Amino acid sequence: MYTLIGYPRTRAMRVLWMLEELGEPYDYIPAAPHAAEVNALNPTGKVPVFKDDDTALTDSVAICQYLADKHGKLTYPAGTLDRACQDGVTQFTVDVLEGALWTAAKNSFIHPEELRVPEVKRVCAAEFADGLRHLEHLLGKGPFVMGAEFTVPDILIAHCANWAKLAKFDLPESGPVADYLERVLSRPALAAAMKRGAEAIA
Structure with a gap:
């Protein structure tokens, strides 16, 4: 199960959109930058933070591209x-x-x-x-x-x-x-x- 953390009027919206395009289930925690649950996973306090099992990913671009690569959608294959x-x-x-x-x-x-x-x-x-x-x-x-x-x-x-x-x-x-x-x-x-x-x- 994926978990996305981040207020919707931030770059977290990019990941929300990506997940909806993919049709993948996810939990969503609308936390503001520097909220306790954000700081616990990203010392910079920036959002979004994205959890895939026990691994926390940061940076909206990296998260979106990771999801595209993992699911083979919304991207061209790496190495092409x-x-x-x-x-x-x-x-x-x-x-x-x-x-x-x-x-x-x-x-x-x-x-x-x-x-x-x-x-x-x-x-x-x-x-x-x-x-x-x-x-x-x-x-x-x-x-x-x-x-x-x-x-x-x-x-x-x-x-x-x-x-x-x-x-x-x-x-x-x-x-x-x-x-x-x-x-x-x-x-x-x-x-x-x-x-x-x-x-x-x-």
């Missing part, structure tokens, strides 16, 4: 050129899209106030917009970022898009990226994950 391309898109998403969002968040409410540099958020918004322009080139002709197959980086990109809405970063209202995000964000598994998260904190 398709997988190398997929991993490149994953790294782009983390470095560029998430990097801009995370830096903005740290300078909005995470860092102590005396360490925040609010002006950097304007730079972050510009970096995110540039990343979306690059994403348009990555999309190619397929309905998903890797073409015909829905894969792990689609979850990561879509999660960043929802995060961007909260950060008040601009998202395209029309065009290839807007159409792509509408396709991915309308998946039933995401709706199920959001429902599970909402019920857990109600």
Whole structure:
């Protein structure tokens, strides 16, 4: 049995979505960062934390890719050129899209106030917009970022898009990226994950 620990309005949502896409049963504990049950398994206090039997895994990207590899779904096989391309898109998403969002968040409410540099958020918004322009080139002709197959980086990109809405970063209202995000964000598994998260904190 899997156990996921982490508040739904964090990167834990990526893993919730992944589990719903896979149709795998899991226990869910909606704990906030640095909660006692989180600190007991991850000294950094960050979420999500994911338990597979007695082993605790951290980092949402690593957890999602582990689940994809273990169940042979939502990923290309390791050691293939398709997988190398997929991993490149994953790294782009983390470095560029998430990097801009995370830096903005740290300078909005995470860092102590005396360490925040609010002006950097304007730079972050510009970096995110540039990343979306690059994403348009990555999309190619397929309905998903890797073409015909829905894969792990689609979850990561879509999660960043929802995060961007909260950060008040601009998202395209029309065009290839807007159409792509509408396709991915309308998946039933995401709706199920959001429902599970909402019920857990109600």
